Each structure stands twice: as structure tokens, then as C-alpha cells.
Amino acid sequence: MTKAHPTLTERCRQEGLRLTGPRRVILQVLEASDDHPDVEELHRRVEAIEPGVNIATIYRTVNTLAEHGLIERHSFADGRMRFEIVPETHHDHFINVETGEVVEFRSDEIERIQEEIARQYGFDIVSHTLDIYVRPRKG
Amino acid sequence: MTKAHPTLTERCRQEGLRLTGPRRVILQVLEASDDHPDVEELHRRVEAIEPGVNIATIYRTVNTLAEHGLIERHSFADGRMRFEIVPETHHDHFINVETGEVVEFRSDEIERIQEEIARQYGFDIVSHTLDIYVRPRKG
DNA sequence: CTCTGTGCAAAACTTTTGCACACTG
């Protein structure tokens, strides 16, 4: 009987964050996103559901959510911040340099080696980002 | 008799880039930097050697150098672009979240596993970035 | 001499913030 992953809304309640109209829509959009939208894209998706939400609200909300550990920030190679819900199990990203498409993957082996090396250097890992820029293999 | 790593200046000549006064100083600063300065920091270091170089020139130069593959761009967690000379052998980064200090490391094992996974997904690796955010280990 | 690079200033773009008001808990 695995308990389902708690929704963002539930996690906000746990964190004592207020569930306002705009915030509910932003959470809904984040839940529905399986890609890694930037703030402008989130704003577009929110506006499509409920017009009138200011982009400053999106910025403030993603910052709040990230501070509470509910979403993750990414940079990739374009200048903007991109976001995704904190996944149940950590994963890394392939970025197709020809299309910009992002593919998620996970390697327990890489995770393990990272821990090992960090320990050798006397560090505890807080988090990490592995972005692999790729091109479809020809042949 | 291993040939020494060619200097940035030499590599610029190879690429047909012009060696102007400001550019020479920027190259000198990059050569002398074993950290990962951002544009503002580069500008400061350049100004210390030869005042009067405009920051727009720094931006244009690092972009040119990066396009020609002579330096690498990094993002880390602060909003700004940071740079370093393309190293002889690729390495990854620990970023101490308490001090901002960056430590380089390399793992052939991680490199190998990345290749392997990329192949499984049908990708050729163009480049990659592994940033591990760490804290000094207590105990 | 041609063409790349530069300084300067303005613009573009992304993100943050002050303020007055609205609304959640």
C-alpha cells in the first residue's frame, strides 16, 4: 500500500503556506507540467487558466516554493531559471542541443560515486546538478 | 617531451582572432585566473592592469572566446555567467554552499558511465556539467 | 586598405522590490 506522492497543494498546507487564488493556479500548472518551464512560460500557462495574475507573483511564488523545498531550480544553458516539482527520486538531465528537448534519467551508480568522491574531499553533498548536452546519435 | 599546453594567445592566433590591446589583457587575466570569475570580476581584474577597457568589450570577448571553444561558460547557482579556460582534461565542480568556493575534481568512472548511459538513450555527448553543492563534513 | 574590435550610450531582458490593498487562516 504505497502512499501516493503528496500533491503540491498538500505540501504547501504542511508548510503553512497560504492557498490563495493565484497560488492555487500556479500549483496546478506546476503539477500539470512534466517539462521544465521558465517563469515566462509558467505565466503564460497560468494566464491561460486564469488571466490577471501578475508575473511578479509567479516570481515570488516559485522563490517561496523553492525555499520550502517543494520545487527545484535549474539553469541549463539559456540564461533563465527553469523549474520542476521536486521529484520522488532525484534524476539528471539530457539536453538535446539541436531541439532544446530535455530528457530525464537516473543512475544509481553515478549517485554512489559522487557520494564517495565527496567523502574523500571531506564534503557532505547538499544537492547536485548533472546536465549532459547531447545530439542524437547518427548511424 | 610533452608539448606545453598552448596559451590562449596562441590559440587566438590559430583561430584568426585579432590581438588588440584590450584583448591581450583579457587573455592575460584569464590565463592568470585559476578560479571561475564572472564578467564583472574579469572587468575589475582587467581594469587593475589597464584602465579604460569597457565592460561591453569583456562581454563581447568572452562570448567570442566561448564560441571558438577557448573558454567554458558556467552557471552555478548565482544568476551570472562565470568562465574558465577550457581545461586539458575535463573536470567537474564542488561548490561550497557556505563559502561559494569552487573546487575542481575529476572522475573517470563518472565520465565512463555517462557515455554508457548516453549510448543507451541513443545520444552522443556534446558536453556536460556536473555541479555538486556541498557543505564541509562535520565530525 | 579592409575588416574586426572597441568605447560609449542606449536598449533589452530578467528578476526584485516598495507600496497600498486584498484575502487567508
Next chain:
DNA sequence: CAGTGTGCAAAAGTTTTGCACAGAG
């Protein structure tokens, strides 16, 4: 009703660009 969140507009921070001129090859 206290305190958090929001809209709006302005500001701040970073990076790019148009233009006329300087200098490298």
C-alpha cells in the same frame, strides 16, 4: 484581525546592440 500574498509600477542587475571610430593584419 494579524500577517501573508497580490497587483502595479518602478528599480535593479545582467547582457546585448547600434554607431562611429581605431587599429590589426
